[in-house]
Amino acid sequence: MEKPILLYSTNLKAEPVTFSEALLKGLAPDKGLFMPEFIPTLSAEEIESFSSMEYYEIAFTIGKKFLKSEISDADLLAIVKDAYDYAIPLEKAYDNKYVMRLDQGPTASFKDFAARMMARLMNYYLARDGRKMLILTATSGDTGSAVANAFYGLNNIKVVVLFPTTEVTPRQRKQMTTLGKNVTVLSLDGKFDDCQALVKEAFSDSDLDYLGLSSANSINIGRLVPQIMYYAYSYSRLKNEAPDKKIVFSVPSGNFGDMMGGVLAMKMGIPIKKFVIATNKNDVFPNFMKTGEYHKIEPSHNCISSAMNVGHPSNMSRLVALYGGIMDEKGNVIKMPDMELMNKEIFSVSVSDSETEQTIKQAWEEHKLLLEPHGAVGWKGLISFLNENPSEKNSLCVSLETAHPAKFPEKIIDLLNFDPKLPPSLEGLDNKPEFVETLENNYVSFKKFLMERF
Numbered sequence: 001m002e003k004p005i006l007l008y009s010t011n012l013k014a015e016p017v018t019f020s021e022a023l024l025k026g027l028a029p030d031k032g033l034f035m036p037e038f039i040p041t042l043s044a045e046e047i048e049s050f051s052s053m054e055y056y057e058i059a060f061t062i063g064k065k066f067l068k069s070e071i072s073d074a075d076l077l078a079i080v081k082d083a084y085d086y087a088i089p090l091e092k093a094y095d096n097k098y099v100m101r102l103d104q105g106p107t108a109s110f111k112d113f114a115a116r117m118m119a120r121l122m123n124y125y126l127a128r129d130g131r132k133m134l135i136l137t138a139t140s141g142d143t144g145s146a147v148a149n150a151f152y153g154l155n156n157i158k159v160v161v162l163f164p165t166t167e168v169t170p171r172q173r174k175q176m177t178t179l180g181k182n183v184t185v186l187s188l189d190g191k192f193d194d195c196q197a198l199v200k201e202a203f204s205d206s207d208l209d210y211l212g213l214s215s216a217n218s219i220n221i222g223r224l225v226p227q228i229m230y231y232a233y234s235y236s237r238l239k240n241e242a243p244d245k246k247i248v249f250s251v252p253s254g255n256f257g258d259m260m261g262g263v264l265a266m267k268m269g270i271p272i273k274k275f276v277i278a279t280n281k282n283d284v285f286p287n288f289m290k291t292g293e294y295h296k297i298e299p300s301h302n303c304i305s306s307a308m309n310v311g312h313p314s315n316m317s318r319l320v321a322l323y324g325g326i327m328d329e330k331g332n333v334i335k336m337p338d339m340e341l342m343n344k345e346i347f348s349v350s351v352s353d354s355e356t357e358q359t360i361k362q363a364w365e366e367h368k369l370l371l372e373p374h375g376a377v378g379w380k381g382l383i384s385f386l387n388e389n390p391s392e393k394n395s396l397c398v399s400l401e402t403a404h405p406a407k408f409p410e411k412i413i414d415l416l417n418f419d420p421k422l423p424p425s426l427e428g429l430d431n432k433p434e435f436v437e438t439l440e441n442n443y444v445s446f447k448k449f450l451m452e453r454f
């Protein structure tokens with residue numbers, strides 16, 4: 001049996017653990033994030049073979065590299081086959097410039113990819129250990145519904161979702177609140193960052209140890225590994241259109257989980273020559289790349305790409321670690337990462353709301369490309385990259401569309417004058433009853449709620 005890959009904490013003050021331990025723990029005991037001690041690589045033959053594989057087979061090959069002896073081939077194959085039963089359209093905008101639509105899962109955002117695999121893996125390990133678990137998750141919209149949906153009905157796991165009352169659309173809210181059963185949904189009078197702070201505080205509160213808390217946020221390593229796979233998949237499908245056999249990805253980013261999956265794909269060997277990392281007005285990262293100084297934005301700006309309204313991206317310490325630096329959970333840079341390498345591999349840009357709206361209009365007018373605000377930030381980032389780097393004009397480029405346009409009907413009607421057709425997964429939501437409770441924005445209330453309820 002191959003030895004498992006161990007995961008260390010980015011704060012470097014906790015013992016390394018196995019993947020299944022990191023998966024069930026979420027956050028390391030020293031409040032750091034789990035990172036693999038080394039990044040497994042894909043051979044040229046493996047990458048070549050992806051071209052003739054189904055998505056779930058690619059997911060299996062990559063997942064196995066991290067899980068190794070911690071799961072049997074048959075069990076992992078069953079999990080990925082069950083998790084990835086939907087299409088991943090690669091839509092041509094023009095020439096060799098594509099949009100990858102990661103919005104065909106049950107909650108119509110890319111977060112289904114991570115949540116569905118993580119839920120099935122957690123369920124598998126909990127059953128093995130005869131344990132139960134309470135998952136706390138903070139959401140700015142799409143995580144909550146993806147997580148709630150992925151765990152809904154599992155008998156070893158209960159889920160509590162916190163969302164900022166005014167920062168999610170009615171449709172996003174209903175995707176969480178219409179479930180019930182083992183899913184409790186709390187509406188908080190505050191911002192996403194407040195929700196995340198409450199969840200983080202609960203994790204480090206030993207009074208709550210008896211609850212068996214875990215996170216399903218982008219801080220969980222189980223969220224990260226499934227986000228490597230679609231980068232490998234799209235490369236395998238489009239590589240013949242790359243003049244230099246290399247690909248550029250543009251990733252609209254908030255907590256930087258999606259882009260971390262991409263960077264891991266590159267470090268595993270997928271021939272990626274550049275990441276375009278586009279944020280909304282919450283531009284901590286583009287500023288960091290420019291100035292080398294990291295300044296959190298508190299409170300975060302409210303932008304129309306609401307799932308990216310993050311003033312201190314929670315995966316930042318992982319990214320810094322991957323480039324040889326150290327950042328603690330508060331955003332203090334203890335050791336600078338290799339900024340030169342980072343600037344070589346990453347182009348980062350902030351996109352305003354008005355540019356986002358303009359892009360939704362232009363993409364539709366010029367290419368009949370239908371984008372919602374998050375995907376439009378990514379597409380605009382790619383346009384900026386190509387404009388600033390004329391030599392990249394012929395490169396194969398894939399921009400990620402992270403949510404379905406029908407999740408933002410008001411915006412699309414306003415800008416394009418039509419109501420986007422709902423994907424089947426979102427039909428019928430409007431008439432279902434909602435189960436939701438409100439919570440005051442302070443830790444004392446949250447703790448009391450948890451201790452009384454569970």
Ligand SMILES: *Cc1c(COP(=O)(O)O)cnc(C)c1O
Pocket residue numbers: 109110111141142143218252253254255256257258259307308374375402403
């Ligand atoms: C969560 C989310 C993002 C940002 O992804 P991160 O991994 O947090 O960077 C982008 N778009 C949509 C629609 C999302 O739900």
